[in-house]
């Protein structure tokens with residue numbers, strides 16, 4: 565086989581496969597979790613959760629304690645009298661924000677983050693954000709989004725956050741590419757570097773690392789999404805007249821190549837130039853995947869819905885690592901985004917959206933997959949039943965996009981199988 569053969573879709577893919585829709589009990593983290601990586605990415609932002617002590621505990625334990633720097637997230641705790649409507653939560657919020665901004669002049673963007681309690685008492689954080697922007701502009705821009713667990717999964721927090729930024733982006737007619745999704749800086753730099761080598765003149769990222777980096781949007785903006793959970797952001801950008809470049813997600817050699825090719829095609833990059841730029845990193849990625857995926861070859865995998873990365877990762881595991889997928893569960897299926905990945909997955913696996921956790925556990929136990937990808941709450945019980953599991957949330961906190969991370973991505977899935985082999989000795 566030619567190592568650089570073009571991406572070839574299976575005779576029948578999963579693009580038109582029936583979807584098992586489940587609406588029962590779910591086992592997922594809430595959107596506040598995404599603050600953990602967003603506050604690292606947007607380096608002059610502060611995330612102020614308007615919530616309860618539970619929200620504060622979740623955030624503190626998920627993000628850990630910063631020793632050398634003041635944290636750029638916090639919780640304005642709603643007390644019982646707020647929840648009972650006996651106090652004006654808006655007045656208290658304004659006071660807390662003024663105190664915070666006076667103490668922290670480094671903050672340029674403030675996100676008010678809604679939670680279950682703030683939604684239950686119908687605290688209007690969008691009006692609060694407008695009011696506070698007027699009070700603190702131009703030094704600070706105040707936006708709001710929800711991270712509540714009432715109807716979300718944890719990666720949706722990033723989607724809500726980025727979507728909240730789109731309406732305030734300035735208008736531009738410049739021809740440019742916008743890379744959408746909060747990637748680790750090192751990964752973003754690698755991808756932007758490759759795109760620059762292809763000859764695409766202007767590449768911007770959303771979110772940018774600082775409010776000082778001007779990101780405009782307009783009819784000559786083409787955008788490509790790096791994370792499959794950014795459905796609302798995609799809708800908001802399209803609403804501003806930008807053009808979405810649909811592509812498989814940049815996981816593995818094949819996914820990264822197809823993703824970059826969508827950019828190359830949109831900016832009229834010649835096939836020769838494309839091959840010249842991508843040949844060396846593609847070869848490195850293929851070699852790294854071959855070494856790391858030996859243990860995965862011929863094994864089966866079952867995905868519980870959790871991070872919303874499930875469909876592109878199933879494509880990577882089935883096409884590049886020799887695995888077979890039994891069930892691919894996703895909290896939401898944004899077809900505009902994951903359609904190209906679905907087309908590349910050969911028919912066969914059950915495709916499920918949403919969750920009824922007990923029914924899904926029954927299906928998983930009956931199938932006895934070699935590897936189960938699931939949330940933290942399910943992993944330990946399944947391990948105790950003899951199944952090898954991978955924590956889905958680890959895939960969000962680890963750099964896994966692009967050619968240089970392709971081997972590490974395969975290795976992440978191989979690790980639980982190695983551990984279980986060790987236990988069986």
Ligand code: SF4
Nearest residue numbers: 594619679680712713
């Ligand atoms: S937002 Fe809701 S689900 Fe998340 S920590 Fe707060 S109360 Fe819990």
